[in-house]
Amino acid sequence: MITPGEPAGIGTEIALKAWQTGINDICLMGSPEHIAKTAQLIGIKLDFYEISHPSLYNYDASALAIIPVPWHKMPIAGSPNVANAPQIIEAIRQAVIWCQSGDAAGLVTNPIQKASLYSAGFAFPGHTEYLASLSTTAPPGGPMMMLACDDLKVVPATVHIALNKVPKKITIQLIIEKCTLMHKCLRDQFKISQPRIAICGLNPHAGEDSKMGKEDSQIIVPAIRQLVANGINATGPHPADTLFHTEARKTYDAVLGMYHDQVLTPLKTIDFFGGVNITLGLSFTRTSPDHGTGLDIAGSGIARPDSLIAAIKMARKLARNKSEQTS
Numbered sequence: 001m002i003t004p005g006e007p008a009g010i011g012t013e014i015a016l017k018a019w020q021t022g023i024n025d026i027c028l029m030g031s032p033e034h035i036a037k038t039a040q041l042i043g044i045k046l047d048f049y050e051i052s053h054p055s056l057y058n059y060d061a062s063a064l065a066i067i068p069v070p071w072h073k074m075p076i077a078g079s080p081n082v083a084n085a086p087q088i089i090e091a092i093r094q095a096v097i098w099c100q101s102g103d104a105a106g107l108v109t110n111p112i113q114k115a116s117l118y119s120a121g122f123a124f125p126g127h128t129e130y131l132a133s134l135s136t137t138a139p140p141g142g143p144m145m146m147l148a149c150d151d152l153k154v155v156p157a158t159v160h161i162a163l164n165k166v167p168k169k170i171t172i173q174l175i176i177e178k179c180t181l182m183h184k185c186l187r188d189q190f191k192i193s194q195p196r197i198a199i200c201g202l203n204p205h206a207g208e209d210s211k212m213g214k215e216d217s218q219i220i221v222p223a224i225r226q227l228v229a230n231g232i233n234a235t236g237p238h239p240a241d242t243l244f245h246t247e248a249r250k251t252y253d254a255v256l257g258m259y260h261d262q263v264l265t266p267l268k269t270i271d272f273f274g275g276v277n278i279t280l281g282l283s284f285t286r287t288s289p290d291h292g293t294g295l296d297i298a299g300s301g302i303a304r305p306d307s308l309i310a311a312i313k314m315a316r317k318l319a320r321n322k323s324e325q326t327s
Contacts, residue, residue, distance in 0.1 A: 001095045004030040005110025007075035007084060009293030010303035012038045017305035019064050020044050023312055027054050027065045029091050034075055035066060042301040054104045077299025080113045085120030096134045099284035106285035106315035111293045128279055135282040141177030142281020147264055147290060149271035153254040154263035155182055166259045167215055175223035178256055183232045185280045186253055189318050198243060198252035199224060199236030200262055206237040273306035276314045285319045287311040
């Protein structure tokens with residue numbers, strides 16, 4: 001199930017391009033008229049059929065399944081309209097219901113334009129928090145954002161906060177909760193029988209024996225000791241500047257970083273176009289492309305679908321693993 005996201009952005013375009021590559025086991029939510037116009041604009045020959053519910057999906061490699069979303073205002077590329085915000089939000093909510101009922105195997109969310117949703121009264125900081133409010137489970141440490149590509153999986157312990165606020169947000173309990181959830185998800189969802197988690201230090205050289213900050217020795221080290229005592233293979237604190245080269249990546253399965261750019265920068269350097277955003281700790285499978293709405297290039301036909309394709313493939317893999325676990 002692919003949500004429309006911001007219809008004035010690149011979501012429809014990249015979904016069509018993904019479908020064109022042969023990814024046919026998808027249902028795309030959106031206005032059939034808008035989707036058809038977008039296909040014509042970017043030169044894709046589109047055959048589609050409309051369904052009102054994912055249970056009516058009929059696999060057909062030559063036709064795209066569309067679940068209609070009636071926009072209040074026909075989307076204009078690059079120009080979000082707040083009038084469409086209620087339908088954007090409702091599409092996400094309905095897709096989650098279908099995933100939780102088992103009618104859809106997993107959810108891939110196209111990027112939203114949060115400013116437009118805020119204007120319509122959206123009370124959540126972003127996608128992840130809204131999805132968490134709809135989830136039937138809320139484990140400690142979740143919901144948690146993991147960014148993944150073929151060569152690296154990373155989780156930032158803190159996400160969208162100012163850098164000068166990070167040290168006060170880092171606690172022993174936070175690190176233990178994040179790594180415990182990472183361990184469970186790596187084992188259950190990624191089928192890694194004995195997950196290895198590398199934990200970044202906060203300061204340069206992981207504090208260098210407290211000469212460059214005491215957070216590493218006073219917070220991160222005790223957390224790692226407790227994690228090891230709990231049976232979790234956690235190591236560190238590792239200096240971030242030596243943790244992401246090719247040889248180092250062979251020594252772990254995922255990394256917990258202390259702040260956003262510490263772990264997202266190396267992942268996007270390794271695979272800028274193929275990164276996937278995965279939300280861990282939900283009662284359903286959710287992935288998304290690791291980029292925004294692309295309003296500046298919407299309607300130009302140049303948007304790359306790589307990240308959405310990777311997100312679809314990742315959702316398929318995680319949903320299959322979840323199904324095998326519960327069967």
